[in-house]
Amino acid sequence: MQKVIRLVVLYFALAGLVAHLSALTVYLFFPGVIYKVQERMVERFNDSFPMLAAMAGTIPVEYDLESELQQVLPPWQPQAGTPMSPGEIRIGTRLFPNLQEAVKALRDGDTLMIGPGIYEEAFLLTASNTRIIGNGAVHIRNKATGGKGAMVIRGHNTLIRNIECSGISVSDRNGACVRLEGKNIILDHVYFHDSDQGLLTGYTPGIMRIHDSRFVKLGRGGRAHGVYVGGGELYISNSIFAAARGSGHEIKSRAAVNEIRNSLLTSLSSDDSRLVDISNGGKLVITDSVLHQGPGTTNGDVIGFALEDNKRNNQLQITNNLFILERDGPNYLLHTRQKYDLSNVRGNVIVGRDASGSSEGSITFPDRKKAGIGDYPALPDRTDASADTSGLQWQ
Known part of the structure; x- marks a missing residue:
């Protein structure tokens, strides 16, 4: 017994x-x-x-994302550029009836000038060292080519400036305003929104620079994101990434080098995932920025680092940022698979409770009131479009 x-x-x-x-x-x-x-x-x-x-106090608060966006984001302001007639499209002195014909006519080193208007067209660019410049309110929308995106870029060293793009969606759920299949691109003062994806690249996209731009309400089904970079180097400055949807990340990158400076990243009340997902690790710099994890986000992580692959010489520098953690549930400022040197994760201001243990060396506040920040959804703006733009030209 x-x-x-x-x-x-x-x-x-x-x-x-x-x-x-x-x-x-x-x-x-x-x-x-x-x-x-x-x-x-x-x-x-x-x-x-x-x-x-x-x-x-467990009954959820009703949120209005569109109202929040209007409160937090200043109205989009297209750049005037060169005076052009509505619908005018030209390369030098040559005029074209539509974007597709103009893009086909581009040769290496050409500049395509687009006048104000709404263009329900998509195009494939094969020339290199080209510039696509919007002048006034230029809006490309609702069309994709090759089941890929509105602007499919196979050439190298491309500059796209002052273009609004929206309504891009394909059956594979990854339609992009810009699909980069070549190498090296600059996106300067672009506004990509309400599409599957803003920017999507291949595995070897070279150097990507995003400056003074806005990516809003992008993402679909957890496989499309505001920006989805497959490799190379990614440099973001003075830009806004807001309200990714469908469990998409505001920024998902497999680049070896990732730098985010003077920018605003916010969920607001969207059902996004991480604000920043650096899937394969590498070098990550986030500085002088505001990162806001909203109440409706589907992921507890603000930043995910090397969660899918961990074979690089990983470096983290996350300094002088404002983090506002307001997810309904645990909030993790930084999620990694293993321990890293966090000596350069410091000097931040963290509002809310960080469960990841990444707050050492930073100033913490339990809530907005104690931090002196306005009521939800108010957010400080650290973007400054007047910052140095000397890096926005190909040498």
């Missing part, structure tokens, strides 16, 4: 150990499962006990 009792005790002890180890594994490596269980428990509590939920 005693032997049976010992076996029963041993069984329950082993079962308890296995259960605890399993729970710990889920907590450490699959935190999203914990969040979803927690969220469903809160939802059931709200449905079953509405009066208690109201007293406990």
Whole structure:
């Protein structure tokens, strides 16, 4: 009898150990499962006990994303550029009836000038060292070519300036305003929004620079993002990335070097995922920027680093930023698979609770009021379009 009792005790002890180890594994490596269980428990509590939920403050607040965007983002201002007639399209002195014919006529080193207007066209560019310049309010929308995007770029060293693009969607759920298949691109003062994706590249895109630009309400089904870079080097300055949707990231990059400076990244109340996902690691610099994790984001991580691949010489520099962590659930400023040197993750201001342990060397506040920031959705603006633009020309 005693032997049976010992076996029963041993069984329950082993079962308890296995259960605890399993729970710990889920907590450490699959935190999203914990969040979803927690969220469903809160939802059931709200449905079953509405009066208690109201007293406990667990009933979700109603948000209005469009209103938030209007409050937080200044109106888009196209650049006047060279005076041109509406619908005028030219290369030098040659005029063209539409964008497709003009782009086909581009030769290496040419500049395409586009006059104000709405262009429901898409094109494939094969020439190199070209410039595509919008003058006034130039809006390309609602058309994709080759099932890829509105502007498919196979040439090298391309500059696109002062172009608005929207309504780009394809059956593969990754239609992009710009699909880069060549190398080296500059996006200067562009406004990409309400599409599957803003910028999508291949594995060897060279150097990509994004300056004084705006990427808003982009993403689809967790596989398209505001920006999705497959390699190379990515440099972002004085730009806004806001309200990615469908569990998309504002910025997803496999580039070896990633630098984000003087920019605003915010979820607001969208159902985005991470603000920054540097999938394969490498060098990551984020400085002098505002990163706001909103209440509706589907991922607890603000920044994900080397979560898919970890074979590079990884370096982190995250300094002098403002982080506002307002997700309904745990917030992780930085999520990595292994420990890194965090000596250069410092000098930030963190509003809200960071569960990742990345707040050492930074100033922390429990909420907006204590930090002296206005009520939600107010956000400071650290973008400065007048900053140095000398790096925006190909040598």
